[in-house]
Amino acid sequence: MRSLFFVVLTGLFVSYIPTASTKHTTTDNSKPIPKEIKATKTDTELLYEKMNLASVLKFEAFEQAIQGFYTLQPKKDQILTVIDFTLPSTEKRMVVMDMKDEKVLFHTIVSHGRNSGEKYAKSFSNKHGSLQSSLGFFLTENTYQGGNGYSLVLDGLEKGINDQAKARAVVVHGADYCSQAIINSTGRLGRSYGCPALPRALTKPIINTIKGGSLLYIYADNPQYMATTKVVRPVPARSLLAQHEENPDSLGTLN
Structure with missing residues (x-):
């Protein structure tokens, strides 16, 4: 049976669908990230990266x-x-x-x-x-x-x-x-x-x-x-992918 989970973080939509044979992709020096996690970075994160x-x-x-x-x-x-x-x-x-x-x-x-x-x-x-x-x-x-x-x-x-x-x-x-x-x-x-x-x-x-x-x-x-301050507001949790890249332990495999 398939289960569907929806996670909304920093204005993005993340869907995770477990399958019988889950494969994982890896990044250097990090724990596996489920292939099924589709995460996009926020505009601010993208700009931060673009500006190095x-x-x-x-x-x-x-x-x-x-x-x-x-x-x-x-x-x-x-x-x-x-x-x-x-x-x-x-x-x-x-x-x-x-x-x-x-x-x-x-x-x-x-x-x-x-x-x-x-x-x-x-x-x-x-x-x-x-x-x-x-x-x-x-x-x-x-x-x-x-x-x-x-x-x-x-x-x-x-x-x-x-x-x-x-x-x-x-x-x-x-x-x-x-x-x-x-x-x-x-x-x-x-x-x-x-x-x-x-x-x-x-x-x-x-x-x-x-x-x-x-x-x-x-x-x-x-x-x-x-x-x-009335200018800065707490920012919701950042994208799963961005958090994982900085702290591999923040994500795990979502079994």
Whole structure:
């Protein structure tokens, strides 16, 4: 007797029909996937793969940034910037992407706020004087010459989360403490007063690329942010095939 199971995950339809003689296909270093499972990846997953982001940006950070990108619809919709604060400051945490041409433009180190943590950014605030980084979505605005040189104004778009960024003077700017030399000497980057500070050599080209109305998303896999934000929503379970490729134990053989 044949049994029919329907599974709906992330808006896709997956059908599984056991047969008397089930054959399995395999992928490298993975458990067998039933041949009968027909799974298609989401548009976001396909775009992530097409842009070759696996070695550049965590999928979860990209997925949340894409939610905001389509929800907030920035004026300058060709450019999307993501900062992943789950990574240590010794790693490249900022990614600037061209969404029209589907390619990465910049991938670089970036500093976090002094009171957010040492090597890792773990604490975040929207309060004046906190010297902490803020999470969430920002809109880039105008540039100016300030105490830190060429700088870019950021407008925090999420009330109670980062909407004090402009008043706190949280801006994109260059800093001598954001360099590989500092990492080599101290084991981490220097820290800002809450600004995403960049290496001096990349400050002008990055600011000129993202200025004037593009979206910047600062991600940290933070439960408090997820409980407060009105932009990002929990995403349903990803496709079986995509989950299996990342974690072979997540699927099994569905006997």
